[in-house]
Amino acid sequence: MKVYVDGGSTTHGAELDKPEEERYGALVADYLNGTEHNFADVGASNGCVARHLLAENDIQEYGLAVIALTFPSRMEWYNPDDKRFQQIQFHSVASAGKHKWGYPFITSGATKVDVMTGSLIDKTFKDPEGKLHFTKSGPGGWKSQTNMKFWCEYYKRIYTPQMGEAYEKMWSQAIVSHCKANDVPLILITDRGMVATTGKAIAADPFTGVTDNPLFMLDSANPKYPRAPKGHPDKVGHRMIAEDIIAKYEALC
Amino acid sequence: MKLYVDGCSWTWGAEIEKYKKYRYSTHLEAHFGEVDNFSQSASSNFRIARQVLATDMSKYDIAFVQMTFPARLEWFNQEKDEFQQIIHHSYAPGWTSYVNLKTFKKILPQIRKNRDFFMKGKTMKDVTIRDNSEGDKVWGYPIQPGINVDENTRKKNEKLWKDYYKYIYQHEFGEIYETMFANAIRSHCKAHNTRLVLSTIRGMKDEPWYARDAFDGPTNYPFDFNMEKPKYPRMPMCHPTIEGHKMIADDLIECYENIF
DSSP, rough: OOOEEESSSHHTTTOSSSHHSSHHHHHHHHHTTTTEEEEETTTHHHHHHIIIIIOOOOOGGGGGEEEOOOOTEEEEEEEEETTTEEEEEESSSSSSTTHHHHHHHTTTHHHHHHHHOOTTTTTTOOOOTEEEEEEEEEOHHHHHSSHHHHHHHHIIOOOHHHHHHHHHHHHHHHHHHHHHTOOOOOOEESOOHHHHHHHHHHSSSEEHHHHHHHOOOOOOOOOTTTTOTTTSSHHHHHHHHHHHHHHHHHOOO | OOEEESSSSSHHHTTTHHHHHHHHHHHHHHOOEEEEEETTTTTOOHHHHHHHHHTTTOOOSEEEEEETTOEEEEEETTTEEEEEBBBBBOOOOGGGGOOOHHHHHHHHHHHHHHHHHTTTHHHHHHSSOOOGGGTTTTTTOOOOOTTTTHHHHHHHHHHHHHIIIIIIIOOHHHHHHHHHHHHHHHHHHTTTTEEEEESSSSTTTOOOOOOOOOTTTOBBBBBBBEETTTSSOOOOTOOOOOOHHHHHHHHHHHHHHOOO
């Protein structure tokens, strides 16, 4: 069986010593005596994941799809010089694990401007206790200062969490319907954290928060999965995620 | 039978008085049965796909979905708590109105010249590098920074959207996102056993080669139906006339019967 796998850095196997052997997609394919076809990449946006499925691959060639959506604030653009899509990402450095205030701080309404006023690059901002923290905008796909300025303005003035949520719903439904229409079983995963599994305030990234989208079947940000230093699941975590995927797949069959 | 209908201004019935009486979906309703028309003027493909994918299509027997120019975008206006559409078109001759085949043939050299200009690759910057707000009547068209946007928001966002079309937007992006949305709409309807006729107003490359909007050009995607045919009579701003809507409805019914 060919197993179609896609997602962001977690699905790619970031922070693993041997990602092609240890990531959950490979473990699931091994269990099913199949082959893993992994299209995941570090920094991938949901648009990128949807593009791979809807426009660049034929899902009918596969017996199972394991697809993870990432943080909805990520974007992509087409770089005409490199002739390829590149990913744009914005995350807050505040992590739910280290800064419990991060999620409610950023989602409390007026805070997006606080986070993003001015240049996003190494921009400091204050938490409710007056401590300074940094935001980071990932350099993915930025070919020039001009483009960097544009994306800073975009996140400051245009992007809103409502937009991210609406597009996450759109892409997740598109993926579900595309797999169903082609009669391919799907395990749809979120990397954001889900209310159902993580509780109300634990998100992999506090800027985008957790999702309550019922189409997701598994939450790779579930705290039960052990983590590597930068927050991705470690080797044991990937094994546990693979076991949970297999259990859900067998329940589908 | 119950029909789902969606699209942009063409499907909404722009430029026609009593549009609900004369637009093509009303003729489809008379032929097939009850219609829910979700179209909005100036819609982007993002909005159309978002609407389709948020709908339980199992409620509908047939869907007629019309896709639009891929350069259009949308954003969520927090103050008004709604998505609003961003459109960019060229003012180039290909976009000017023509009302019948005779007129079309008359302006064909202009359209061809214009198309060549836009299809040479480096033209997007030529189009957008100027201050389009005054409307360069030859190559530029004002970017509309949101439909129903208040003046403050318009001013605030206008430069940003100009920069988007100037530095970020590429035809490759528009084309592949059109394919993604079209395939997503097809799959969503198939997954709900809803029969779909998917159409475009861009013009198709395997039909007459001109395009409704010169900036976007014609599409390569295999749509079921091309509404951009010179035989459909037009209003001054290029939307179909009352007669044009009736002709489109007749052709859509024929297309449906050929497919299903």
